[in-house]
Amino acid sequence: MILLLTAALLAGGGGSTGPDSSGTGLIPEDWDFGYCALFQANAAGSWTDKQPLMDSTCFDAEFSVYTLSREVDLLATAVARSEGSPEVGLRRARASVRWPGTPWLGGSVHYADRQPFIPGLRQPVAEWGWINADSIMGFGVSGGGILGFQAFYLLQEVQGDTLEQLNVFSPWLGFAGLDYYRARLASGDSIPGGEVIVNALAIRTDFRYASPWLVITGSDGQAGRWALSGDIRDIRPFETGWGRLEVVPGIRFAGDSVDLVTDAYTPGQRILTLGTYLESRRYMVSAGLEGMVDLESDSLSGVSATAGMVSTGGVTWDMMLSVFADGDYSGTLATGISDGFASAGMMLEVIDDSTRLNGTASYSPRRDVCAEISVAGDLDDSLQPSCAVAVSSALGPVKGLLAVDWTYGSSPVFRLNLRGFLR
């Protein structure tokens, strides 16, 4: 069906881009029809025994046709890929229709186009890649319009398993906005217990002087499979035209079996946080200081700080530091100087007992070409030097990268990457 759809789109559009002004094909006048191509070529290898040795090559080309109107959204993407063995097929497709005049009512059929992702507060409840996007196909319906609410329901097949998704979004209710996400993956064999259920309710409120944001995660009331994270934002003891200082208290609590629902929390987590952030409206400078108290153990208790600035002298500063109660610490301090053609920088990276220094330099003979060199080494007896050279370009719609990496004790590795997007 999808291939027929692609053929119909091509025949109707006649290969034109933009609105079909003639209106003679299958595409009506007010539909936007177009096509685009995306390609990527990769090669990687090493320099062994004074000879180059290719390790891998990959060529991937996508060709998409689409048409879009107020009522219809059609997309089909074909792919030709060669990584070891060539393959040609359909990578992604969708066909969706909306009720005329009421865009929130509609239905869709999709293939590899709607992967589950559930955002959280600081980390997502369900991360990208939770389920491989290449293997999802199914249909969905959308509804809403009542008081501004919108809802989507998707029923999909994932390699023999069934994935249901339900998303409900509220309008801004004057003091709060609500988003509800539900994902249910049902399986007979591959999942212990037969199914995984993730529910998440995101609540954003605004009470003028403070804005609590909450994300409540659970799994249909099962014991221990819950989590709660919250931040109280917009407490601003200092705010002027220059910028503002914001204080953000927060909590991260989770049940003992929360890892069966999401990876965003650790089981039994009980954490209190307090962050202070300085953001400037007018100037390129920011700073943050966060404290964290782990009520269950001291493993996550600690303090972290970030700061960044671009100065009028063309100097950039970037600092991150974390110190934990159990004695672990890490930090980076990076600074650089740059003008329109050349730049140089240095980064000091400290992780517990290891200290690494990294120096970089770059030169841009023209605006769309940049050559970079990076040299790094440990500041201890082992040294472990490494070096990386890269030349990148952005010539029109094509971006290219040629890079060579070398680490002490191993052969140099070179990479070539070309990516292009043609519309």
Next chain:
Amino acid sequence: MRIKALSVMVSLLTLLCGCGILTPVEKPAPDGRNLILWMPGASSVQVLADWNEWGGSVAAGGISNPSSGNMTRGENGFWTLDISHLEGGSYRYTFLVNGHRWLRDRDNPLTAEFQGRTVSLIMVPD
């Protein structure tokens, strides 16, 4: 001795501020909701983020689209991207400089994690 060390530090800071090394530069577009990066020598800068499936790298096929999240090169080495279309919620993002180097937003103190890397976090009100 302490007074001498303190006076040396104050003198050094005054010198650095006088040279402009510790004086922050003004943003090119203080109004509106934009991501801003100062990178005058870069050949290209993209924004990879939750809202664009990390440039396509987490979508089906996993190809990073070189036109996704492209920032616009402005005057004086600033790159900008308008994000006023984002709806309320939390989003992670990072800058991809020259097609290969990930860089967190120095102008944003909030950070998060993505695939083991430290990236920036923006919490957009409704």
